[in-house]
Amino acid sequence: MKRSEIKRRPLADTTLASLEPESTVYREPDGQGLYFRVKPNGGKSWELRYKKPDGKWSWLGLGSYPEVSGAGARLKANNLRTDAADGVNPLTAKHARKASELESANSTFESLALEWINIRRPGWADSTAKRTIGALELHAFPVFGKRVYTSILPIEWMEFLQGMEKQGIIEQMRRVRRTCREIYDLARVTGRAVHNPLDGLNRFLQSKPSENYAHVTADDLPPLLRAINAYPHAHDLRLGLRLLMMTGVRPSELREARWDEFDLKAGLWMIPAERMKKRRPHSVPLSSQALDALEQLNRITGAYPLLFPGRNERTKPRSNMAFNMALRRMGYAGRQTGHGFRHIASTILRENGFAKDHVEAQLSHVEDGVSGVYNKATYLEQRRTMMQWYADHLDKLAAGNVVSIKRA
Known part of the structure; x- marks a missing residue:
């Protein structure tokens, strides 16, 4: 024109x-x-x-x-x-307006969150970073990311978190709440905010036990063990579920494990600090049954650095839902998860007279406070005996008629 x-x-x-x-x-x-x-x-x-x-x-x-x-x-x-x-x-x-706009851009919730991430990231395992950053990007940033963080009211955070509750993602809601509360703590301790709008909200939100940690009852454990032993779809996942049962480690610790962490002759698995939740190295004694499962798994994935390499990209571990999906295919959706095996181990070992300190050491639980810092005892030999008894006990529970697998 x-x-x-x-x-x-x-x-x-x-x-x-x-x-x-x-x-x-x-x-x-x-x-x-x-x-x-x-x-x-x-x-x-x-x-x-x-x-x-x-x-x-x-x-x-x-x-x-x-x-x-x-x-x-x-x-x-x-x-x-x-x-x-x-x-x-x-x-x-x-020029004054431009400076004000620039200051506002640097005062958004997303910019504060990224600053917090940069501070905390060096101490995180890769899985923790992925989970934490992913939750912010999926839930918090689309709603509050471009807002000036000091302008967001407690009632807005309450309504936002209640919306996550209505979606049924309670664990995700609790993680987002804890993360955002800590992000605001950064602003408060650095003099950029007086109050934390997420303080006290937990008292008015759901706090039911996480379904992620579901585990079967004692009566349902033998059929579950037999179902795992008969799982036909992926032999590496079958062996992985057995190892979760016999070691009591967290699913992420096993899923991301590397072959060079194992001394099969000494019957010992040394998990490096950077892969542990509490950032401390953890020694895991291996029963004869666990060693047998590892030898079988080595014939499947021993050519790769990871015990459980991804199907499409062998340099990365399998999906964090791999073990739970296998349990779902067996018909245990909502009844048993990978993390739930830790609860089963803790209950059985304590009920059968094993010392609390030995059980807690096996589960890599660290005491809070000064006592946790100074207590370096790992009770390795006691745990070696305890975990061999536990593996034998599981075999005895599984003995009997083979049951058919319920498919979801």
Whole structure:
């Protein structure tokens, strides 16, 4: 469209988009001192003609088009004209607004969260980082990410977390609440916030036990053991479930395990600190049954660094849902999960007279406070005897008629 064809002002959006360049730069008035500037190369932008305090006229750029729309340019121009009427230099006011916008951008909840992540990330295992950052990106950032964090009210956080409750994702809700509360603590201790809007919200939110830790009753344990031993779909997962039962480790610790962590001759698995929840190395004595399962697994995945390499990318471990999906295929959805094997081990060992300290050491539970820092006892030999008894006990429970697998 040629500028000679313009019929009305302010300039319509269709006019702004279709105005053709000429051999020299030209400006078309939009109204009240606002002009639309078109360069020979087709570049378009907005300019405001204003009178400086000394009485001289000057031009002030308001941004390029289409990044700044017609409505946006008129709003900026109106604010600057108001400043000029109040005796404020529009150029000074523009720079002040830009600085304020920049400060607001650095005060968003997402920017605070990223700062918190950078501080905490060196101490996280990869699985923890993925889980924590993923929860923020999926839930919190779309709602609060671009908001100035000091402007978000407690009632807004309450309604947001209650919305997650209604979706039935209670564990995810609790993780997001804890994470966001800690993010605000960073602002508070660095003097950028006085109050934490998530303080006290836990008292008004659901706190039912996590379904992620579901485990069968004592009566249902023998059929579960037989179902695992007969699992036909993936031999590595069958062996993985047996190892979860016989070692009491967390599913992530086994799923991400590497062959170079094992000394099969010594019957010992040394998990490095960076893969442990409490960032301390953990020794796991291996029963004869666990060693047998590892030897079978080695024939399947021994050519790779990982015990459980992914199907598509062998340098990464299997999905964090792999063990639970196998249990679901057996018909144990909602009744048994990988983490639940730790509860079973703890209950059986304590009920059969094994010392609490030995059981807690096997489960890599660390005491809180000073006693946890100074108590370095691992009770390795006592645990070796305990876990061999436990593996034998599980074999005795599984002995009997083979039951068919219930498929979900």
